[in-house]
Amino acid sequence: MTATAEIPGSGTTKELERGRPVGHAELARRADWIRLRTIDLIDQAGLGHYSSTFSCAEIFSVLYYHTLRLRPGRPDWPDRDRFLLGKGHVATGLWPVYADLGYYPAEWLETFGQLGSPLNDHPNMRLAPGVDFSSGSLGHNLSVGLGMSLAGRLTGRDYRTFVLTGDGEIQEGQVWEAIMAAGHYRLGGGLVAIVDANGFSGHGPTSDAIDIESVADRFTAFGWQAVEVDGHDVAALCATFDALPPVGEGRPVCVVARTRKGKGLAMMEESPQSWHLGHLTPEQRDRARAEIEARMR
Amino acid sequence: MTETQAPPATDPMPPGQEKAPEAREKMVDVFADDKGHTQVKTNPVGVEIARLADADERVVALSADMSAVLADLRARHPERYFEFGIAETNTISAAAGMAASGLRPYVLSMAPFGAIKCAEQLRTDVAYNHLPVRFVARLSGLAMGFFGTSHHAVEDVAIARTLTNLTVVAPADSNATVGLLRSTVEHDGPVFYRISEGTLPVYPEPPTFDYGKWVQVRPGDDLTIIGYGIGVGLALAAAETLAAEGIEAAVLDAVYLKPFDREALLAAAQRTGKLLTVEEHNEIGGLGSIVAEVLGRHRVPADLDTLALPDVDLEVGVPATLHAHYGLTPDGVARRARALVGA
Numbered sequence: 179m180t181a182t183a184e185i186p187g188s189g190t191t192k193e194l195e196r197g198r199p200v201g202h203a204e205l206a207r208r209a210d211w212i213r214l215r216t217i218d219l220i221d222q223a224g225l226g227h228y229s230s231t232f233s234c235a236e237i238f239s240v241l242y243y244h245t246l247r248l249r250p251g252r253p254d255w256p257d258r259d260r261f262l263l264g265k266g267h268v269a270t271g272l273w274p275v276y277a278d279l280g281y282y283p284a285e286w287l288e289t290f291g292q293l294g295s296p297l298n299d300h301p302n303m304r305l306a307p308g309v310d311f312s313s314g315s316l317g318h319n320l321s322v323g324l325g326m327s328l329a330g331r332l333t334g335r336d337y338r339t340f341v342l343t344g345d346g347e348i349q350e351g352q353v354w355e356a357i358m359a360a361g362h363y364r365l366g367g368g369l370v371a372i373v374d375a376n377g378f379s380g381h382g383p384t385s386d387a388i389d390i391e392s393v394a395d396r397f398t399a400f401g402w403q404a405v406e407v408d409g410h411d412v413a414a415l416c417a418t419f420d421a422l423p424p425v426g427e428g429r430p431v432c433v434v435a436r437t438r439k440g441k442g443l444a445m446m447e448e449s450p451q452s453w454h455l456g457h458l459t460p461e462q463r464d465r466a467r468a469e470i471e472a473r474m475r
Numbered sequence: 476m477t478e479t480q481a482p483p484a485t486d487p488m489p490p491g492q493e494k495a496p497e498a499r500e501k502m503v504d505v506f507a508d509d510k511g512h513t514q515v516k517t518n519p520v521g522v523e524i525a526r527l528a529d530a531d532e533r534v535v536a537l538s539a540d541m542s543a544v545l546a547d548l549r550a551r552h553p554e555r556y557f558e559f560g561i562a563e564t565n566t567i568s569a570a571a572g573m574a575a576s577g578l579r580p581y582v583l584s585m586a587p588f589g590a591i592k593c594a595e596q597l598r599t600d601v602a603y604n605h606l607p608v609r610f611v612a613r614l615s616g617l618a619m620g621f622f623g624t625s626h627h628a629v630e631d632v633a634i635a636r637t638l639t640n641l642t643v644v645a646p647a648d649s650n651a652t653v654g655l656l657r658s659t660v661e662h663d664g665p666v667f668y669r670i671s672e673g674t675l676p677v678y679p680e681p682p683t684f685d686y687g688k689w690v691q692v693r694p695g696d697d698l699t700i701i702g703y704g705i706g707v708g709l710a711l712a713a714a715e716t717l718a719a720e721g722i723e724a725a726v727l728d729a730v731y732l733k734p735f736d737r738e739a740l741l742a743a744a745q746r747t748g749k750l751l752t753v754e755e756h757n758e759i760g761g762l763g764s765i766v767a768e769v770l771g772r773h774r775v776p777a778d779l780d781t782l783a784l785p786d787v788d789l790e791v792g793v794p795a796t797l798h799a800h801y802g803l804t805p806d807g808v809a810r811r812a813r814a815l816v817g818a
Contacts, residue, residue: 187764256577303575303604309573315599321565322600325572325580328557333534333577352596 183255194279194290196259206377208243209235210474213397213442214304214467215287221463223291226299229440229453231271233376235299236410237435241340259337262323265344265374266300266313270378273297273306283310283365286464319343319384320371327369331340336425340370341387347381349388354400360430361401368425371432374409375475376439380454397432409435444471481534518544519649520611520670523656524581528552533579533661539566540695541583541613550616571600580608586615586628586669594634601665602638609659612669616755617644617670617703617789620797629784633760635667636733643733644684645669647677647692647707651730655682662686669732671755673794675708677728689736695725698749698816700808701740702727703762704754705798706782707769713806717812724812740769746779749815751780755798755806780815782808 212235220226242248250441252379263269270290277284282296283347289295296305298463300314311322323341330337348352351356360369360374373393384390403423418433439454440446446453459467486648510543525547528534535555536548542558548692549556551717559566563584570580582589590597601608612631619626635643642664646652652670659666692707692748693714694698700710708729714724727743729735729752744750754762772775784801798804802811 186546307642311572311603318596318600320567321596322572322575324565325574326576328569328573330575331571346748352564352568355559355562356569359559359562359565359569374572412733434546 192249192251194246194250195248197246200244200245202416205239205243205416206236207474209239209410209412210442210470212238212275213366214470214474216271217458217463217466217470218272219290220392220457221314223299224286225455225457227267227455228377228443228461229446229450230265230344230374230376231268231447232441232443232446233437233439234268234374234409234435235442236266236412236415237272237342237372237374237437238271240412240415240419242279243461246278246340247337250276250308255283256333257335257337260310260323260339261313261325262299262319262339262341263309263313263340264316264319264347266316266319268328269297269301270301272301272308276308277307277338279308283305286467309463316344317352318346320353320356320360321373323369324356324363324365327360327365328363330368331365331426336368338368338370338422338425340372341373343370344376344379345375345390345393346384346387348373348390348393349384350376357397357400357402364401364428365430366424366427367422367431369430370419370422371402371430373432373434374437375434375443376437376450377378378450378454380441380451382451391432394432397434401429402432404430404434406434409437410441442473480696511544513737514528518750519652520583520613520656521545521805522547523549523588523602523653524611525551525579527656527660528555533577533583535573535578535582536571536581537566537573537582538591539563539585541585541771544583544613547581547626555633563588563593564596565765567596567608568600571596572607574601574608575604579772582608582610584610584612585619585626586612586631587619587626590615590628590635590667591633594638595665597635597641597665598638601658602641605640606665607663608665609656609668611670613672617794617797620791621793623791624638624789627789629755629757629789630675630760632669632732632756632762633764634752635669635765636760637763640664641733642686642731643669644731645671645703646674646727647671647730649729650676650678650681651684652708654678654684655730657681657703658686661779666761668717671706673705674705675712677711686730687734687736689739689786690728690730691725691739692698693726694726696747697752698724698812699727699743699747699750700724700753701727701729701743701762701766703732704755706762709803709805710753711809713812714807720812720813720818722812722816722818725744728796729765732762732765735765737769740766741773743773744770744775748776751782751784751808751812751815753803755803757786759786776813780811782811
């Protein structure tokens with residue numbers, strides 16, 4: 179449990195404003211810390227999704243340590259920005275972040291993988307504070323985010339709803355129902371879809387199964403504005419989220435984050451689908467930790 | 476996906492179809508209530524949802540191409556009406572998102588598409604998360620039976636009652652629909668309303684229903700007929716016929732299918748010893764199954780017969796024709812009741 183000691187300013191329960199000033203080097207370091215803690219949690223549980231979590235580690239870092247308006251001491255604060263994890267199988271990467279921000283005690287992490295733990299492989303909003311909506315069945319959460327965004331507009335609140343989807347996830351038909359409806363309702367910066375375009379699904383390259391490109395053109399054709407960004411460039415991610423249009427006006431926003439599945443560990447970058455779901459041996463785990471820790475020094 | 480429209484009465488009927496005149500006559504009835512309101516906009520569901528919205532600003536309505544019945548709400552609270560088009564899965568998940576944001580969403584959908592297509596959204600997004608979504612499944616059972624087996628909704632109760640945290644109710648007539656919408660308004664979890672069309676009048680005015688309780692709508696000692704939806708009105712009509720023959724049938728309205736009224740069921744079994752269930756649903760997983768499960772678990776010896784739709788490929792036709800074919804008529808119920816009491 180090294181999180182709070184390593185990350186200055188963490189564990190806060192006060193309101194966190196949008197666009198908090200955190201250095202880019204620090205955000206990059208926090209992304210690696212998420213990778214490190216993911217390795218630890220999967221090691222503890224015996225099974226987990228490594229490479230899909232690693233592809234969005236920078237996105238997690240930038241959203242939770244820079245972009246989102248949050249009040250961790252009050253998880254149901256009505257004006258908080260929402261974050262929905264469409265690709266729910268990477269919740270492991272969020273558990274240490276929520277503990278670090280003060281949503282729940284760090285000791286909860288020690289229960290991960292055990293019967294009765296509030297922290298599951300996929301997130302459950304009824305169990306884990308900080309989770310804005312449960313997920314696990316791919317393709318649902320953009321619809322849920324659409325509903326949240328419409329609710330915000332109706333009740334006069336200016337929160338943003340971010341939904342992270344996998345690139346394979348957008349093969350689900352319901353996603354396109356949601357994209358079509360969100361374009362129709364013109365929610366502007368109130369609804370932000372982030373596509374973690376790591377190019378791989380569980381069993382191989384996403385577009386070998388069914389071609390999803392051009393993601394940006396497809397969203398645009400459905401009434402969104404789309405922007406491409408390097409999903410591992412924390413400065414670019416910060417700039418993209420800082421420049422979001424106002425809530426409730428114009429086209430909703432799709433951020434196509436070009437990422438690499440398994441990013442940050444050579445062995446996983448070389449063979450990403452082998453590490454979609456797995457468990458590192460103790461030797462592999464130690465080498466992996468050493469590789470990441472060397473970068474964090 | 477479907478776009479169902481009752482053809483206008485002036486449509487020429489295809490040649491060579493003997494039942495065409497009847498079909499033409501009955502088609503409009505699909506959208507009528509038991510007070511003879513054939514105009515969709517007078518449907519009690521839409522009228523009552525608008526009233527609920529007047530009283531509670533959290534109430535919103537989502538439509539998957541079912542907006543006609545929401546005319547009152549659209550007129551009085553246009554900002555609280557959300558059209559989602561022919562996209563049921565998106566509608567239900569979006570309603571879950573709204574409920575998670577403090578709203579009380581009522582989702583209007585056709586039972587075969589909303590309930591059966593979206594079983595997973597109802598389970599994963601709504602029921603598992605305990606969210607107060609109100610799912611109003613109109614045109615259930617064989618109400619759209621003319622349009623094809625795709626439009627039958629005869630598995631919806633079986634699906635809905637297996638979903639943890641979901642309350643499942645089925646009004647017996649339009650007053651019961653209004654009464655149920657009012658009685659459940661403060662319920663903190665999700666509610667599934669299984670709306671039958673073409674019901675016979677049962678309640679003279681909207682009743683207040685106690686949560687999880689059944690209603691005895693007629694006393695009797697020789698047997699108990701238990702129904703929901705159209706089954707209640709059929710049972711009452713059958714009981715009239717039976718009474719003239721000296722058979723006194725109690726009638727129970729199983730308005731709550733989940734949670735159901737175990738006490739009322741066991742009391743009826745012990746009092747009359749003979750139970751007949753009536754439902755416009757597959758014989759598997761509905762009310763007949765509920766009763767059989769309870770009798771078995773409690774080791775209550777009682778004679779049970781279940782009038783339901785057989786688990787075979789069903790016929791296609793207007794509701795009246797189908798109901799007659801499958802015995803879902805007052806005469807059909809009376810026939811089964813006589814056999815049960817050995818008359």
